[in-house]
Amino acid sequence: MPEGASITLEGVGLTLGGQEIVAGVELDIASGEFVCLLGPSGCGKSTLLNAIAGFQPVTGSIRVGGRPVTGPGIDRGVVFQSSEALFPWLTVRENVEYGPRLRGVPARARAEAAAHHLALVGLSHAADKFPEELSGGMRQRAQIARVLVNEPSVVLMDEPFGALDAQTREVLQRELDRIWRATRCTIVFVTHDIWEAILLADRVVTMTAGPRAGIKTVERIALPHPRDTADPATLALYRTLRDDIGAEVSRTLRAQGLVQEAPETATAA
Template sequence: MAETVPPPISPPAIAALSLRGVRVAFGEFVAVDDVDLEIHPHEFLCLLGPSGCGKSTLLALMAGFAAPSAGTIEMGGEPITGPRPELGVVFQSSDALFDWLTVADNIAFGPRMRGMSKVDRAPVVAEHLRLVGLSGAADKRPPQLSGGMRQRVQIARVLANSPDIVLMDEPFGALDAQTRTVMQRELDRIWRERKNTVVFVTHDIDEALILSDRIAVMSAGPKAGIKSVYDVTLPRPRDEDSSSYVDLRHQIREDIAVEVEKSLGEQP
């Protein structure tokens, strides 16, 4: 049975992440221009748009991996000037895992680097193995796992560091369709349990609808920006056959189709 949608609440005065007038230029080429966006604490926001519109570029700026050419990016009102432990990043590829470590040791890596004792790490690892449904795979190594299982390990490793904000760059993009569907539902379950602030990059409309509280649609590049923002107030877990879901999907699909046509028109 679907969960009841809680009544809307006013966003807090200080956003979890705030982008104001963000611009990214490479010489005379302007990839992203004049982006204003606020991500509220504990919300799941998807950045959605056609390929090459700058979604991953914006996520890299939020992670502190790069600096904007102009504008500001703040976390809790403080400027982001580089990577921070409060910001966890889940990449599309699971190559970031350490193949020579077990699943349990991969998850324990962050807490160990922070100086947490082995005794204190044990319950943290056990909790995150449970959270991602891998308690029976603790002693396996990443090469022994399927793609979906490796991505679960990557998510658990990030969450074990207790980040305030989780940034996810198309983490299921390399998975087959069936596994991707399973992982979307698993991530929705994990988010409902933990309620981390999440920014999730995708070009898949259904993925965005299944996961997000809000969807920020980006315009086609160059000079890409935030074209429109949709509130997704559908009950969780989402019913893809409901009329509300279908109507919203159609609206967003039409919105993005305009941008795809623009991007194709820009190509020689």
């Protein structure tokens, strides 16, 4: 697995349907870093992730490993929220081998690579099953293996555990932390879940409400792994991030006329 690549966003803006979704985004992500993007719904987190993947044209510039992003590339792997991204007519092993086969990797080499990555995500026992035979959590593991087998230097994850039950989500969060430590690729992870961001990330980047969303805060999480949600330092960070996001949500609701400003309280003379 190659070392993770740095990511640099300079003055990044993106317009969809005539509306500017994100504007003036400046962000540096170090090689091998795990960064979570956190923010209110509709603030452009997934849009920004798609831009790094090369799926969306932008103003400004995005560089990965010092090279400009001009479109999708094998150096950037994307794990989607839906496990439907797996091909249902292929076994788990065949799904994982799909990318190397397209690249012309010899049969023996791609079989060895698939076996290694299935073991990495704990799915060796399910290699010959079809996606419909797997639980949601197992399908997401298979999707992660299918991305990692291509040895990307950057892995982009768009709420990959959002559709899972709480127990499965917790297990996969621990598994992802283990996999990241084993591969040391750079990960950019979109989530709505503050606790998920705290448990996983080196840094949490919060975004302002859209339209024209940008970076609001960047919090470094200098806490050892595994992280304890009952730790006072963790709880303090949770409250800080909750307040940051809550302020943006309130601003959006006020702009939509759904929440009124609190009336000023008169003080007695």
